Amino acid sequence: LAKTTQPISMDSYEGQEVNITCSHNNIATNDYITWYQQFPSQGPRFIIQGYKTKVTNEVASLFIPADRKSSTLSLPRVSLSDTAVYYCLVGDAVTGGFKTIFGAGTRLFVKA
Amino acid sequence: DTGVSQNPRHKITKRGQNVTFRCDPISEHNRLYWYRQTLGQGPEFLTYFQNEAQLEKSRLLSDRFSAERPKGSFSTLEIQRTEQGDSAMYLCASSYGTAEQFFGPGTRLTVL
Numbered sequence: 590l591a592k593t594t595q596p597i598s599m600d601s602y603e604g605q606e607v608n609i610t611c612s613h614n615n616i617a618t619n620d621y622i623t624w625y626q627q628f629p630s631q632g633p634r635f636i637i638q639g640y641k642t643k644v645t646n647e648v649a650s651l652f653i654p655a656d657r658k659s660s661t662l663s664l665p666r667v668s669l670s671d672t673a674v675y676y677c678l679v680g681d682a683v684t685g686g687f688k689t690i691f692g693a694g695t696r697l698f699v700k701a
Numbered sequence: 702d703t704g705v706s707q708n709p710r711h712k713i714t715k716r717g718q719n720v721t722f723r724c725d726p727i728s729e730h731n732r733l734y735w736y737r738q739t740l741g742q743g744p745e746f747l748t749y750f751q752n753e754a755q756l757e758k759s760r761l762l763s764d765r766f767s768a769e770r771p772k773g774s775f776s777t778l779e780i781q782r783t784e785q786g787d788s789a790m791y792l793c794a795s796s797y798g799t800a801e802q803f804f805g806p807g808t809r810l811t812v813l
Binding site: 630 | 705741742744793801802803804
């Protein structure tokens with residue numbers, strides 16, 4: 590499974606757009622990129638998943654360049670409640686045996 | 702369906718005792734995963750089931766750990782002869798095939 594690298598922490602203010610970039614240089618052809626969010630004392634929650642280009646849902650956008658060696662999670666107009674740990678994961682979600690490898694994640698602090 | 706549930710939410714035990722955790726996945730999900738998470742780290746994959754078959758086990762799952770999913774519905778994770786190093790949050794997740802994983806709230810184990 591491809592290893593991912595993300596910033597350890599980020600600070601932002603309410604109302605700003607936050608972009609968290611993840612590096613995954615060894616991503617394989619069948620690998621998808623998935624982001625999860627985790628609040629203290631809770632299990633991770635799926636945010637978004639993509640393979641290439643751009644994916645958008647009601648929560649976030651995911652930008653993936655053509656070489657797929659990195660990806661950027663974009664959170665529009667963050668609020669205090671977006672303070673959490675964000676995990677970038679890369680794995681084969683197509684064939685069997687998909688398992689999720691979490692790194693240490695990015696701790697996002699949103700300030701008033 | 703209220704999502705993935707785990708019981709108990711907290712467990713305090715003495716070193717050397719056996720403990721068992723239960724996970725009830727989302728009813729139509731055929732895959733069930735167990736993870737362990739220590740403070741400041743992301744979840745670490747332990748094992749997963751497809752229906753009642755245990756398909757993969759991490760090297761983290763020592764001989765003292767055993768997981769079952771007897772009827773392809775709920776699952777149990779047992780730790781025998783607990784050690785202080787077993788103190789962690791134990792997370793369960795479920796999915797339908799290789800789709801996104803939904804996590805439960807976790808069971809926090811403290812070994813004294």
